[in-house]
Amino acid sequence: MGQLTLGDERIDQFRSDVNGDVIRSGDGAYDDARAVWNGMIDRYPTLIVRCRGTADVIRSVDFARENGLRVAIRGGGHNVAGTAVCDDGLVIDLSEMTGVRVNPDERKAWVQAGATWADVDHETQAFGLATPGGVVSDTGVAGLTLGGGIGHLRCKYGLTCDNLASVELVTANGEFLTASRDEHSELFWALRGGGGNFGVVTDFEFDLHPVGPDVATCFVFYPGDRAADCLQAYREYVSAAPDEVSTLTSLGTMPDENLFSEDVVDDLKIGFLGCYSGPASEGEGALAPLRELAEPIADVSGTVPYAEFQRTLDEDYPSGMRYYWKSLYLDGLSEPAIDRIRYWADTAPSPLATVDIWQLGGAIADVGVDESSFAGRHAPFLLGVEANWQDPERDDANVEWVRDCLADMRQFSDGSVYLNFPGFLEDNDELVQTTFGAAYERLVAVKDKYDPENRFDVNQNIKPST
Missing domain, CATH: 3.40.462.20 (Vanillyl-alcohol Oxidase; Chain A, domain 3)
Structure with missing residues (x-):
């Protein structure tokens, strides 16, 4: 398998470069770490890194690129297609990054990519506020948001991605950047519905609305x-x-x-x-x-x-x-x-x-x-x-x-x-193009700029033109 070609020395160096745990086949935690919500998914990654912050994510993306490893990104919840894990690659596991911070005066929330909607509701409802989430509380914030997000507040306040003010992410070349309507605006457009094609999002900024308690x-x-x-x-x-x-x-x-x-x-x-x-x-x-x-x-x-x-x-x-x-x-x-x-x-x-x-x-x-x-x-x-x-x-x-x-x-x-x-x-290869229709070529242009080698392809994939 993939870990045999990497060599112990290289893996040990990677372990020393990140704060989070790096798990490989043979480790006691491996089977639990590779298991996902959907019992139909049974995949065997080379390595799983449980990131504890943005620095771990940057190093993980760099390590995957330097060693030719396929990348899967795991958020905090569940994805029915099992995109959180892949065979013979590196799983960037964000599930320990669960912080949520609320500014009730500005009606804003900052949410790390490993959080679930239960985490968000717990913090925002303390102030009688909410942003549109899903309909199951242990759904992950990241996957739902990047795919659109259809929840209980949708007809009044729109999709989850409609309430996104900005994101912080790590691109395929290891660059850390902020995307919003004012910065990297085309990337921000693509992230709101285009899935995990364009980078590893580490933090979301959401607009909040008066809801509840x-x-x-x-x-x-x-x-x-x-x-x-x-x-x-x-x-x-x-x-x-x-x-x-x-x-x-x-x-x-x-x-x-x-x-x-x-x-x-x-x-x-x-x-x-x-x-x-x-x-x-x-x-x-x-x-x-x-x-x-x-x-x-x-x-x-x-x-x-x-x-x-x-x-x-x-x-x-x-x-x-x-x-x-x-x-x-x-x-x-x-x-x-x-x-x-x-x-x-x-x-x-x-x-x-x-x-x-x-x-x-x-x-x-x-x-x-x-x-x-x-x-x-x-x-x-x-x-x-x-x-x-x-x-x-x-x-x-x-x-x-x-x-x-x-x-x-x-x-x-x-x-x-x-x-x-x-x-x-x-x-879904054909369905992705059918679904996005005229917007597909615009998405390809964003993919070409931020992930031209299609490092992030364990998703409903938008293939770069190259």
Whole structure:
């Protein structure tokens, strides 16, 4: 393997050059260090360096370049495609860099790249502030932000990347720089939606907004045989809903014995999860129609602390389970589209799988398409197809179901995808170009300038022209 060609002396020198731990095959910590959230990912890097600061990152990038090692970048959370680790390369692990600093007067937060959204919420909610994050609190800040970031506050405050004021990063040649609207502005444009293609981001500066500490929420479930009626009513609801409302709809069995009675726990269901980002007293009324679409089989809606709501789905995505997710931006929720969504949810090979519909629009669509590289502002909805299962013998069935569903649903889409729900890395060469469309060549130009040798390619890759 790669570490044999490096030699002990060279690795020992690298260990002395960084403050963080350098882990190689044979070390007691190696298997734990290479393991990632998605149990389908089983890769064997040459070295893993757990960086403790920017200096460690710079030295790690230099070491990889000097020794011809492929680089994977690991943040603080999880990525379904497993981009945090690679075979026979160097993993730059940022998960120990978790600092969050808040200036409540300026409504700004500075966040290190190993932090999760739980880390951010803990600090910002002390001041009744938030920035749009994800919908699972142990998601990493870095990956979500660089891929766009679709969370519970999106229709009011936009994507996570829309709230990014600046980043600090290390480029492929080991240079440390700041990117913002005023410095390295093309790089800053590319980082907001273009993923980890352009460098190792070490710190993020976010704009904050008044949110919480309590928010009105909706979390209600209906029988699967009412899914078509519910989705038609939902389509009308979101067309008139205020921007403070952001919702996510899921179809699947979702066999939660603590939530559902024995007579329906194994049946198909449709659930609506929503948050109102304004005053909780207003939000209860604004979300009420979602609780009246049919006779519910479970309703745990209510006013709760924002940070608690951010943790609502955490237990549904445990580390080590097997995951394969893909996505498509939908042109709308026509009756034929609803029929096919219902069909695919009903044929899922795992009871833990879901077909999800993410409401978009609002502040997402208010941002000009040329202001960032994020490619999904045009769509009213995002379709997410999530295969989640435990038995490795069911891998092929679950992956095939996701791919077949996406192939069918492309009739209701322009074919572009949300690159934080990408499937496997090898799925996406053509999809990356399709998704970015006219912006792709602009992204290539940024790649040519900051990573012309494609050192950072363990991602939804934008290949340099050379």
